[in-house]
Amino acid sequence: MADELERLAAGAPPWRHHLVGRARCAWGDGVLRLVTEDAEARAYSDAQVDDFQPGGHALLRRPPLRLVVRARFSHPEGVLRGTAGFGLWNYPFPPHPGMPRAIWFFYGSPPHAMPLAMGVPGHGWKAAVVDTGRPSALALLPLAPLIVPLLWSPALYRGLYPPIQRAVGVAEALVRAPMEAWHDYTIEWGERRSRLLVDGRVVLDEAPSPRGPLCVVAWIDNQYLVLTPQGRVRWGLLDAPGQQWLDIAGLALEPM
Numbered sequence: 001m002a003d004e005l006e007r008l009a010a011g012a013p014p015w016r017h018h019l020v021g022r023a024r025c026a027w028g029d030g031v032l033r034l035v036t037e038d039a040e041a042r043a044y045s046d047a048q049v050d051d052f053q054p055g056g057h058a059l060l061r062r063p064p065l066r067l068v069v070r071a072r073f074s075h076p077e078g079v080l081r082g083t084a085g086f087g088l089w090n091y092p093f094p095p096h097p098g099m100p101r102a103i104w105f106f107y108g109s110p111p112h113a114m115p116l117a118m119g120v121p122g123h124g125w126k127a128a129v130v131d132t133g134r135p136s137a138l139a140l141l142p143l144a145p146l147i148v149p150l151l152w153s154p155a156l157y158r159g160l161y162p163p164i165q166r167a168v169g170v171a172e173a174l175v176r177a178p179m180e181a182w183h184d185y186t187i188e189w190g191e192r193r194s195r196l197l198v199d200g201r202v203v204l205d206e207a208p209s210p211r212g213p214l215c216v217v218a219w220i221d222n223q224y225l226v227l228t229p230q231g232r233v234r235w236g237l238l239d240a241p242g243q244q245w246l247d248i249a250g251l252a253l254e255p256m
Contacts, residue, residue: 005032005251012104015052022047023221032248035077039082039222039240047246048219050091058096061088061253063194067187067216069139070250073107073179074243077125080179081240083108083225086218086248087187090210099133101210103189103215105175105196109238112224117172118161121253122228125179127196127203131169131210142205148231171207182249188256216253220246 008015009027010251017025022045034047051060059189069086087104090096107125108114115122116130131137140147147164150156177183177198186197189209196204 004253005030005248008032008049008251011049014053015049016052017021018046018048018219019049020048020221023047026048030249034218034220035243035245036082036220036222036240037243039232039238039244040185041222041237041239044223044237045220045240046221048217048221048224050215050217050219052091052096052215052217054096055085059090059215061193061211061214061216063189063209064256065189066248066252066254066256067189068101068250068252069105069185069248070182071185071218071219071220072182072247072249074245074247076178076180077107078109080244081109082220082222082244083112084220084244084246086185086216086246088189088210088214088216090175091216091217099131099137101131101133101214102171103129103194103196103207105185105187106122107179108224110224111226111234111236113226113228113232115228116168116170117165118158120172120174125175127175127198127205128172129169129194129204129210131208133211134167134169136167137169140164145244148229151230157229164229166208169208169210173204175203184250190256207212218246218248220244231245 036045039045085106087100113122
């Protein structure tokens with residue numbers, strides 16, 4: 001884990017550092033720290049590391065793959081502001097646009113709200129998978145103008161949403177481990193099914209695997225997103241006074 005982390009800290013290929021606004025990376029005593037400092041709602045700040053390759057083969061990782069990250073955050077759940085996390089995703093923005101696919105540990109603070117799995121809050125510290133580019137998900141797009149208004153009814157939502165959730169490959173579970181303490185987070189990304197563990201204990205099991213390829217990412221920023229099955233969409237930025245950080249003390253990638 002130490003050798004790969006040192007390469008990540010140095011930004012040695014295929015790793016890169018992506019710093020926006022009031023953000024920086026610091027390396028010392030075997031720990032890589034991703035920091036935002038006095039981030040303000042008037043400007044985006046993001047401290048991010050990833051192995052996305054602009055141009056050419058942008059996404060390097062395919063299943064079956066195990067990713068292990070030893071990490072902690074500066075603040076507990078509900079105090080940390082913005083979004084943060086680590087895992088694998090398809091970087092669905094130019095120059096590599098696409099429908100979002102991810103398998104990761106993801107945090108979002110209120111007013112962030114993405115209640116994509118029934119029974120799981122739209123904010124908080126979660127283990128999650130999603131694949132909105134599946135053929136089954138794309139087949140629903142023409143029906144969205146008809147379905148979305150119906151989901152405002154609690155009774156219709158309970159009946160209509162479970163097959164939609166399955167179609168977009170969503171599975172989520174809350175992570176009960178304190179964010180501010182050191183933990184070993186494991187993602188086992190299989191060809192068909194995946195699971196996510198914290199300190200060797202399964203948090204999310206038998207989750208539908210997002211399709212590859214994906215890239216590894218870890219970040220902390222000051223944004224939020226509201227995206228609900230009922231069609232509410234809103235994006236914004238938050239004030240995050242002082243330092244907020246994600247510490248990474250270990251990183252390992254290996255085929256399963």
